[in-house]
Amino acid sequence: MDVLSDVIALMRTGRPTSALVRWHAPWGQRFPAVPGSAGFQVVLSGSCLLDDPSGPVRLNAGDVLFLPHGHGYTLLGEPSAEPAEPRWDPDREPALLVRDTVGDEHGGGPVTVTLCGGYRIEAEHAHPLLRELPELLHxxxxxxxxxxxxxxxxxxxxxxxxxxxxxxxxLLDVLLLYVLRAHVGEAGGSPAGSGRTGWAAALADPPVAAALAAVHAEPDHPWTVASLGARAGLSRAAFARRFHERVGQPPLAYLTWWRMTTAARLLRTTDTPLSVLAARSGYTSEYAFAHAFKRAYGTPPGRFRAERHGTPSA
Known part of the structure; x- marks a missing residue:
């Protein structure tokens, strides 16, 4: 597993929701903020405007918008359109694909078709890369x-x-990967020595990216700062300093965070025995794993699983 793929897998809880909408001019629509979600818009045909404070942004067929923090926004069919108030309940989770038509189908005006929707996310435990993303990616x-x-x-x-x-x-996951890849690519285009930090810069930094890939591929391996530094092609001290500067935490702290995050995902979605989860997380005993998990999530792994599955805990 590479890091971006893992970010996608970690990001959502459940399945994305989506609505296919045919907008008949004239039209405008405000989309409400939805805390605990990440929204998207894909323009499938036609065009529209994103009503941005710095000036309207033209969106054409094939454009993709991603709003990682669930902020509200407004789309307009034309600059003079008056946006309507939200038509959907942000707390309602529709089926995977809902069809809707807005405006006069027989009016003869331009038609724009969009696929909009969102992912439910656990913001508290989201990957740091998502927390660092700007309000909107285009x-x-x-x-x-x-x-x-x-x-x-x-x-x-x-x-x-x-x-x-x-x-x-x-397909929505594929599009999201391309959006994140483009964002990381922009960080990779920064001049050497620019001092840029953060996760996008970390993934664009070959030594740090090599260490992250190793951690994500083998979280059960008994990694040390020295062995991760060897993967990065750096001395122990140079690697530790560079990793901390880019990622914002020491290498072994991130390793522990990733192990616990992976374990939490498996506890939510599988019935994998705790002894197996302990081994996959690099712990030689179930007790040591349970202690580490409780320190990270505030509850023992067995209770965490029971609460997420909606079953009584022992």
């Missing part, structure tokens, strides 16, 4: 890979068939 149309994914998404949303409920969330 991936313009025509990006290699993303363009093909948008085309597939448009076709699947317009003509759902067998397997659509599996294909749509998978």
């Amino acid at each position: 991936l313009p149309a025509g990006q290699p890979g993303a363009a093909e994914s948008v085309a597939l998404l448009a076709r699947e949303a317009a003509e759902p068939g067998l397997g659509t409920d599996t294909l749509l969330p998978a």
Whole structure:
């Protein structure tokens, strides 16, 4: 598993929700803030405007918007459009694909088709990369890979068939990966020695990225600062300093955080025995694992699993 793939897997709880909307001009729509979520908009055909405080941003077919912190925003069919108030309850989780039509279908005005929706996230335990993202990320149309994914998404949303409920969330995950990859790529384009820190910069820094990839691929390995430094091609001291500067915490602190985060995900979604989870997390005993997990999450792993599954704990 590479780090970006893990970020996607960690980000959501449950499945993404989405709505396919045909907007008939004139139209405008405010989308409410939804705490504990990450929202997206994919323009499948036509165009619209993002009403940004610094000036409207034109969105064309193939453009993707990602709002990692669930902030509200407004889309307009044209600059003079009056935005309507939210039409959807942000606390309601619709089926994977809901179709809707806004405006006069017979009015003859331009039509814009969007796929909007969001992921439910556990903000408290989200990967630091997500917490560092800006309020809004915009991936313009025509990006290699993303363009093909948008085309597939448009076709699947317009003509759902067998397997659509599996294909749509998978394609949305692919698009999100392209958005994050582009963001990390911008960090990688910073001049050497620019002093840029944060997760995007860390993933674009080859030595630090090599160490992170090792931790994510083998969380059960008995890593030390020296062995991770060897993976990074740096001395122990140089690696520890560089990792801390980029990531914001020491290498072994991140290793422990990643082990516990992975264990929590498996506790929520599987019935893997605690002894197996302990071994996968690099602990030689179930007791040591349970102690570390309780220190991280404030509750023993068995109780954490029972509460997440909605069953009484012992």
